[in-house]
Ligand SMILES: [Zn+2]
């Protein structure tokens with residue numbers, strides 16, 4: 001007899017089991033692969049990252065795929081690593097410094113970077129430890145970091161090649177600028193939040209008729225949320241099909257106060273239905289206007305200083321803060337009668353995610369990658385289905401973005417990151433600030449691009465060289481991730497074996513930032529796609545549908561959940577409630593699903609294993625002595641294997657969990673375990689019990705790796721080894737038997753019908769009732785007779801007979817099971833008059849409530865005035881009551 005604890009405690013087991021997998025190097029993949037390769041690269045979490053539910057979902061899915069493929073015999077590599085996360089990490093360290101009253105500028109670049117590396121060493125692996133706690137089976141020996149030597153070489157190599165191909169240049173661009181922090185921010189770091197702002201309507205007079213603008217209609221009305229930016233206006237844009245502005249074809253407008261001439265630009269992209277249909281164009285202070293300006297060759301008038309004050313180009317407003325200037329301008333416009341009105345206007349505004357200051361879009365010189373030439377093949381491989389998106393709807397989103405791709409701004413004005421590998425010669429070039437040097441063509445004199453600092457200027461021999469002060473966007477290293485982690489630009493066997501990788505699992509927010517760019521980089525530098533399948537999962541939200549965020553306080557901490565119910569339960573729960581690509585609505589009680597299931601599995605396994613007589617397991621399954629129930633459960637196991645296999649292969653993870661859950665709980669535990677206790681052939685039943693349990697554990701292992709490994713350890717037989725590296729189950733078709741399944745399902749329906757009748761009529765559980773089966777044919781009658789033991793035991797009844805068209809005895813309740821009628825005599829077991837009275841009483845009570853609701857719903861003014869959801873709730877209640885009344889009446893009627 002085996003000794004297995006009555007309760008499974010995940011806290012006592014999960015970390016121990018994980019350590020033993022690591023010790024045995026079971027996550028390690030060899031290259032060259034002896035077997036077929038399967039590879040996934042992890043979306044590298046930031047070194048500042050703390051595991052949240054989004055990570056938990058993302059990495060559980062990857063671990064399921066990897067464990068499943070590993071069991072299928074693939075040489076499986078899950079490539080892990082972390083991202084240096086430029087601005088995020090720099091900010092964390094700067095915050096630490098601020099506590100000591102020190103700014104990064106006080107330390108200087110070199111000392112500051114030392115601090116960041118120190119921080120990384122101490123805290124940068126937190127997220128890795130947390131991924132291990134989740135059970136991730138990454139090949140940790142291969143862990144990479146976007147700023148380690150190999151990956152830094154890849155970044156330099158790519159920059160140099162793109163520069164050589166004329167695909168990298170430096171030019172003016174609008175960036176997100178935080179006037180308080182004095183730094184550029186990436187788009188992700190300018191958090192968009194709705195604010196209660198104002199929309200101001202202003203008259204722009206037509207040139208030559210300025211005076212008239214005050215009284216009549218010789219003006220154009222523009223609406224803006226930032227009147228201070230009008231100081232930098234150079235044009236007004238309208239749609240060429242907008243009849244309201246057709247007369248402006250040959251006119252010029254005049255910018256109020258400043259009196260600058262403004263061109264009227266006709267552009268299809270202007271939405272005539274937005275605002276007044278006339279758009280003021282400020283190329284130096286708005287990204288949309290910047291593009292418009294580029295398209296129409298407009299001047300860029302930058303009116304703001306780095307600290308958010310107005311510069312000399314702002315005339316009388318020079319020196320004012322931008323918000324102070326806003327009020328002053330509105331006041332001046334009012335005095336000149338060029339102000340129409342203002343209205344409240346809720347709109348999204350970027351805020352510095354670090355200090356919450358309103359971000360100012362600002363013109364500055366930046367490095368860019370020309371994306372159009374790279375995008376062409378990225379479009380073609382998706383159209384040709386060489387890369388597939390799951391769910392398929394993302395294909396369109398991807399293609400749409402790729403077809404409208406814009407140049408990628410890759411420089412950042414921070415210190416933590418890959419420094420731009422460009423040096424300027426102070427003797428060849430004249431400049432004050434290296435940032436202002438234009439690099440518009442490859443091979444320009446005095447500009448050196450290379451992996452190592454040059455000793456002297458190749459053009460003039462001068463040693464007065466200066467490196468570009470900026471660093472590269474963090475995504476400039478992550479877009480190389482699928483091949484840089486495998487050793488590129490070196491030639492490695494890992495690249496030969498594992499590239500292209502098989503699947504990428506990621507969130508929708510980074511399809512453009514990351515997925516699309518990886519596809520382009522793979523095609524450009526490896527000449528092949530980086531992955532075949534892209535699975536895009538949903539966003540984790542709270543139960544009301546709101547995205548989880550720290551500031552809202554609706555976050556559920558995965559580590560806390562793991563501490564309470566275990567990693568297995570977390571994984572099973574989150575996967576069960578997530579249909580393909582849909583958002584996940586989480587609340588803490590959802591994890592009970594996984595916990596209860598783990599307990600159910602443990603209890604069933606423990607029962608099977610503790611009652612095992614090992615001698616009876618010798619030899620294979622004797623096919624000729626299999627009972628109806630044996631054939632049924634073996635058939636269903638085959639079916640479940642097929643379902644799980646098909647679900648995983650098409651990234652429908654919740655379908656896999658539902659199939660396993662239903663099989664384990666409602667077939668194996670509810671029925672087969674009970675039936676096996678009555679088995680005539682104990683040895684065969686035990687063999688079936690163990691074989692099916694084996695199948696269950698294997699199917700479940702990718703989703704619940706810990707508990708399945710722990711139960712596996714207790715399975716009979718020598719040298720069972722690790723479930724993690726065991727063979728994925730294959731259906732054994734010789735055990736699939738459709739007729740046994742049909743028969744067994746009929747028996748189950750019969751037993752369930754008798755049980756329901758007993759429950760409805762309040763039959764005491766100690767009483768036995770008599771059951772007569774009236775079959776529609778001989779086979780049906782034989783089925784009931786041959787399995788009378790099961791029927792009698794499981795439904796606490798005595799089967800008085802099973803015949804074709806048996807006559808109905810009196811005082812019986814009838815139920816229909818397929819074509820078979822089942823008559824249950826309850827007369828002896830309950831006081832029928834009392835029960836009838838009880839049920840009639842219930843019917844009356846329900847009908848009273850029902851008529852109340854019907855009256856309410858018949859009341860016109862209630863239906864019209866009450867909120868829709870209240871009315872719908874009442875309707876649902878009415879339907880429920882009607883159904884209950886009908887059921888009660890049916891049951892009364894079934895008594896004869
Ligand atoms: Zn800031």
Ligand SMILES: [Zn+2]
Nearest residue numbers: 425428457460
């Ligand atoms: Zn030079």
